[in-house]
Amino acid sequence: MTAPTESAPRFVVQESGPRDFYVYDTVSHLSYDPRFTRKAAQEAADRRNARQETG
Numbered sequence: 001m002t003a004p005t006e007s008a009p010r011f012v013v014q015e016s017g018p019r020d021f022y023v024y025d026t027v028s029h030l031s032y033d034p035r036f037t038r039k040a041a042q043e044a045a046d047r048r049n050a051r052q053e054t055g
Contacts, residue, residue, distance in 0.1 A: 011048040013041045023048060 014024040014031070021041035023033040025048075033044040 009045070009049045010052050011045040013038060013045050 008026070010027055011023050011025055011032075013021055015021050015038070019036045021035045021038050022031045023041055023045045024031050032048070033041065035041040035044065
């Protein structure tokens with residue numbers, strides 16, 4: 001497993017179909033927070049990345 005870096009955040013948005021987005025953890029390879037819009041999924045990913053940074 002690789003550690004996330006500033007240029008590559010741990011939590012990223014993935015699309016699995018039309019109006020089907022989720023937050024993907026690049027370390028554990030798990031999916032979280034299914035959403036209907038990319039914007040909502042990105043906000044969830046940003047929150048998770050912020051929590052990760054503050055520990």
